[in-house]
Amino acid sequence: MIHFENLNKYYATKKGRFYVFKDVNISLPTDRNIAVLGPNGVGKSTLIRMMGGADMPNRGRIHSKKKISWPLGLQGGLQGSLSARENVRFVARIHGYKNTKVIEQQVEDFAEIGQFFDEPVKNYSSGMRSRITFGLTMGFDFDFDVLLIDELGAVGDANFRKKSEKLLLEKYEKTKLIMVNHSMPALKKFCDAGLLIHQQNLVFFEKLDDAIKEYQDIYVR
C-alpha cells in the first residue's frame, strides 16, 4: 500500500497559492496497475513525482513499505551535460552497484541509439531520451514493486513501443505500474484500476472502466 496522509501541495504563483492537492488522505493498493486520469495541469505529473521522491508535499506525507521506482518521465533524471553512458553509471552507482559495465551494456542494447550513447544527453531528441530513461529501469535487474511512468511511451516510435510493452508485460507478475498517459487504449492495455484527480483530491476506482467513465463525465465536454 502507498499511504497518503494529509497531503497538501501547492505552487506559488503571482496570484497566490495554487493548490494542486488539498488534504488528501488515501491508501493506494500496490497489487494493482493503476492509471492516473485527469486533464492537463491538474497534477498528474506532480503526483507521480511526489510518489517517486523527486518532489515534496508542502504538508503531510506519502509513505510505503514497498519499493517504488523514481519517476520515469521525459523531464528530470538525466543530467544534460553527461552522456547517456555516464548517466547510467550514475544511477547504477547510487543504487549501490560497484561494477557498472554490465548495466551500461544492457541499457545500450535496449536503447539502440548507436553512437549517440556517448554524446551529451542535452543533444538528444525526446524519443532518444525516453529510450534511455526506459532502458535505465530495464537495464537493472530491478525489483521495484511499483514502477512510476509519466507519459513515457508517447514519444517513442512503433518499434520502441513494442519492445518496451513486451518488457513491461514480462515483469507484469512482480512489478505493478502507476501510469500517466493520455491514450486510453494504452491505459487499458496495462492497467486495471484507475485514479482520478478531481477537486484537488484523489478518487480511486477498482475498475478502470468506471474511472474512465467518471473522467469523461466530469472533464470531457
Next chain:
Amino acid sequence: MKKNRNSLTIMCDTVHALMMREIKTRFGANRLGYFWAIAEPVAGVSVMALMFTLIGRSSVANIPVALFILTALLPFKLFTKLMTQLTSAVNANKALLAYRQVSAIDPVITRIIIELATYLIVYCLIFSFLAWLGFNVLPDDLLKVLAASVLVALLATGLGLMLCTANSYWKDVNKLVGMITLPMMIMSGVMFSATMIPPQYWYLVDWNPIFHATELSRAAYFSSYVTPLGSWFYLAMNALVIFSLGLTSFYVNRLRFITA
C-alpha cells in the same frame, strides 16, 4: 538491486557517484582540465612574483617573494574556489535530485571533498617545485599552517552554504560572488602583509577574517615573520559562527532545493 543498505552506505554511494560525475564534467571535458587546476594558481603567483621583482623588491620581511605570496594566495584561492563551487553546487546537480537517494547536501559534500583534495595536491606540487628550484619550503609550524587552512575551509563552507541557499531564491547570486572576489583579493593581504601598511590604516583590513587567515598562515610558515594583527580567536570565532549559520540556513531550506 542491492538490498538493505543503511542510510550511511547510501550516502557514501551517492557521494561517490556524484564525485565521478563532477570530475568528469570539470576536468574530463578536455584533457587540459587537470592541467588548468594546477596551472592557474601557478600562473597567478608567477605574475605577482614577477611584479614584485620588477618594482625592486626581491624579499619581503626576509621571506622570498614567491613564498611570501604563495603562503597567502593558496589559502585565499581555497576560500574563493570553495565558496563559488558551493554556491552553484545544488543547481548544477538539479536534475539528479530526481532520484530519492540524492539529497541536497550530497553535491555540497562532494564539492567540498573535491576542492580540499585539489587544494592539497596543488599545495604539495607547487612547494615541491619550489623546493626543486632551491627554496627552503619546509614550514616552521606545519600544524598551524594546516589549522589556518581548515578554518578558511570552514569559513568558505559556511558562506558557500548560505549563498547556495540564497541562490535557490535568487539566481543572480553567482554574479554577485564573482564581483566581490577581486576586491576581496586586495583586502585579504595576498600581496602585502600587515607590517607593510601603517597601523592607522589597519582598520581597513582587520575586520576581514581572511586577512587574519593569510597573516596567520604566513606567520606559521615563517617564524621570522611576526604578525601584528592576525588573531586565531577572531578567525576561529568567525569561522564557527558563519559555518553554523550556513548549516542552519541550508538545513531549514533543504526541501526547497528539491521542490523549487
